[in-house]
Amino acid sequence: MQIITRSMRGWRRNAEAANAFIRTLQESEDKQRFAADAYADENSRLIAMLTRHLADEEDLIIPLILDRGDRALGID
Numbered sequence: 001m002q003i004i005t006r007s008m009r010g011w012r013r014n015a016e017a018a019n020a021f022i023r024t025l026q027e028s029e030d031k032q033r034f035a036a037d038a039y040a041d042e043n044s045r046l047i048a049m050l051t052r053h054l055a056d057e058e059d060l061i062i063p064l065i066l067d068r069g070d071r072a073l074g075i076d
Contacts, residue, residue, distance in 0.1 A: 006049075007049065007053070010045060010046055010049045011046070013042050013045070014039075014042045014043065014045075014046045016042075017035075017038050017039040017041075017042040017043075018039055018042075020035050020038065020039070021035040021036055021038070021039040023035075
């Protein structure tokens with residue numbers, strides 16, 4: 001559950017940074033640049049989180065499915 005909560009916070013931070021960037025499009029270039037940098041940072045964090053998730057999927061879930069079969073896990 002803790003992983004899901006952390007993941008949702010990551011998605012939320014990314015969406016908030018995107019919205020902040022969009023709101024600055026009518027403002028000064030400095031504000032736009034600052035918001036774009038913040039959004040880029042959040043995107044980097046999101047990509048890192050998704051990469052870890054995929055690695056976990058490959059390292060944990062797929063071997064489990066191969067070992068126990070999809071029916072034993074209820075995903076037939």
